[in-house]
Amino acid sequence: MQARVPVFMFHHVEADDASTHRSALFVSQSKLHEIADWFLERGFESISVKRLAECLDGGDTASLNRKFVFTFDDGARNNFEYAYPLLSSIGCTATFYVPTDYIGMSSDWRKKKNRSFEIMGEDEILALSRDGFEIGSHGCKHTDLTALAFAELNRQMLDSKAVLSGLIGSDVVTFAYPYGLFDARVVECAKQAGYSAACSTIRGATQDSKHAFILKRIMVTEGTGSIRLRYFMSGLLDFEYRKEFRAAVSG
Numbered sequence: 001m002q003a004r005v006p007v008f009m010f011h012h013v014e015a016d017d018a019s020t021h022r023s024a025l026f027v028s029q030s031k032l033h034e035i036a037d038w039f040l041e042r043g044f045e046s047i048s049v050k051r052l053a054e055c056l057d058g059g060d061t062a063s064l065n066r067k068f069v070f071t072f073d074d075g076a077r078n079n080f081e082y083a084y085p086l087l088s089s090i091g092c093t094a095t096f097y098v099p100t101d102y103i104g105m106s107s108d109w110r111k112k113k114n115r116s117f118e119i120m121g122e123d124e125i126l127a128l129s130r131d132g133f134e135i136g137s138h139g140c141k142h143t144d145l146t147a148l149a150f151a152e153l154n155r156q157m158l159d160s161k162a163v164l165s166g167l168i169g170s171d172v173v174t175f176a177y178p179y180g181l182f183d184a185r186v187v188e189c190a191k192q193a194g195y196s197a198a199c200s201t202i203r204g205a206t207q208d209s210k211h212a213f214i215l216k217r218i219m220v221t222e223g224t225g226s227i228r229l230r231y232f233m234s235g236l237l238d239f240e241y242r243k244e245f246r247a248a249v250s251g
């Protein structure tokens with residue numbers, strides 16, 4: 001079963017008047033609002049990745065009609081400061097993917113020191129969860145999972161799930177591959193660890209129930225506007241990246 005449910009990928013959100021340099025991973029609060037509004041005005045409703053996976057698994061195409069998903073990778077504190085209040089105020093849900101070794105700390109996985117950022121602490125993650133936002137795992141260390149020996153890969157899949165599930169008091173069931181890197185072994189390990197779905201970074205807006213561990217996503221930048229959104233929703237993005245998806249599926 002296939003369903004056109006765009007899963008948008010964000011990383012950092014900042015105030016509209018922020019003076020800091022915006023990398024491609026930053027969007028302003030008003031851009032986030034604009035993307036949400038584009039869908040809300042057309043009668044779409046936001047759902048979590050967990051809900052998307054449930055509907056794909058159950059073959060429930062009706063429930064996936066006119067739905068969209070917002071995801072935030074890396075657990076940056078600015079998600080809590082700028083995305084959370086906005087999304088709450090407009091009735092939009094989202095899934096936040098957190099690398100658990102960094103909870104309440106600064107990132108250090110990027111080579112350039114000035115790219116380090118603060119990551120949400122336990123209280124902030126718990127507040128998001130209590131307000132109905134899904135918390136998902138982004139592994140423990142934000143490493144390339146395909147490069148890990150099985151024992152460490154499996155440990156990160158299980159430990160990150162246990163840490164987050166323990167924190168929020170309910171089972172964490174979806175995953176986002178750090179850097180979008182995965183292979184057949186990583187997918188199998190995620191399944192065995194008890195996840196129900198995982199987000200890739202392969203582009204497209206159409207999800208396939210047979211490939212819930214290779215959910216396609218669409219990266220949003222400050223330049224993403226109405227024309228691009230129409231393009232994403234037309235199915236042309238899936239067509240453009242069909243070879244990447246096929247290669248990933250065949251593993």
Ligand SMILES: [Zn+2]
Binds near residue numbers: 074177178
């Ligand atoms: Zn990441």
